[in-house]
Amino acid sequence: MQNTTLKQTTIQTAPDELVAVNGQRPQVGIMGGTFNPPHIGHLMMADQAANQLGLDYVVFMPDANPPHVDHKETIPAIQRVEMVKRAIAANPLFKLSLAEIDRGGISYTYDTIVTLKQQHPEIDYYLIIGGDMVDYLPTWHRIDDLVQLVQIVGVERPGYSKQTPYPVLWVDAPTIALSSTQVRQKVQQGCSIRYLVPEAVADYIEEEGLYHE
Template identity: 60%
Template sequence: MKTSLQVLTESNIQTNRNKRKQVGILGGTFSPPHIGHLVMADQVYHQLGLDCVYFMPDFVPPHVDKKEAIASEHRVEMVKRAIQGQPHFALELNEIERGGKSYTVDTMKELMRQHPDTDYYFIIGGDMVHYLPKWYKIDELIQLVQFVGVGRPHYTKESPYPVLWVDSPEIDVSSTLLRERIATQCPVRYLIPDAVLAYIQEKGLYQA
């Protein structure tokens, strides 16, 4: 006959086995990472009660509309500096280490193989929600992850795909805008974390 302590212990073990880790993924080129990325990740982390959010720089952007990016080592270092001191943020280097075009569907298959006890929430801005029909193997990808949408100015919250929307301040800033401002010597302080801006200036990135 089992004692009450044995029953309780077995119950706790079963509960722990059934508990799956809830992880957010914020992918992108991060050229450079900015306040908008940090606010998105933080809002989703808190509102969905996630265990953590991983920032995942791509190696070669896979978008149909070509995006230019500086060397991956610079982007990785900038992300490191952007999230330093934030215990609920971390860096995921799967796409950097794999190389080639960074197709999200391939990445998520690999992450799920490595971490079968984890549920993934893929965080995207409203502009990327609008872009979803162009994503590589999107019909397969939506079976692997839960997309989480964060509103962006000038984009509607509509999609033919299942998107979980999070209410967040809409910050009208983009990496493209920041690169242009840096190239023309316009101030970008407070739009980019100080540690990231110091690295950009040290390495002379995005100069005209």
């Protein structure tokens, strides 16, 4: 039942509409994460990467069960998907994919990229991650194979080094020290989250009573 509801909220991606122009292959960004909740930092990262790299669009892909070394509690996928849908609605460069949620289980990025490339070998994919996640790359599932399949794009974050043994393409974007954890903490403390998340996301959090416990 939950998957049926989720599919009704999906913003359809349209890779079949992308064709090579002047010999250039379509370029698509992938922005994965738990998005618990999505905040303005996520949107800034995706928008800066899309514009600086000339991407055709960026797909936001909420995970089913994050493979983090440090366990993170999350809320049901249906609520995270609805927040992402609201967060990205105003930007035509942004789309939503339920690929990892529909697949279920642990959301290993390697498995996702392999599937995408099998389905659309004509597309070049760019995996957009924050500078904090670059530090985690050595722990990622089949990371040495993953970097052969996709270009990893790192977005600087305050307090995190750009040094990494992996081929990361860094994007020069405004740095903002904001995380989903901080947003949840603000809600728990009864503080304002205005300007930390899109207004539509803040409204949904209030409507659903999320993060108050």
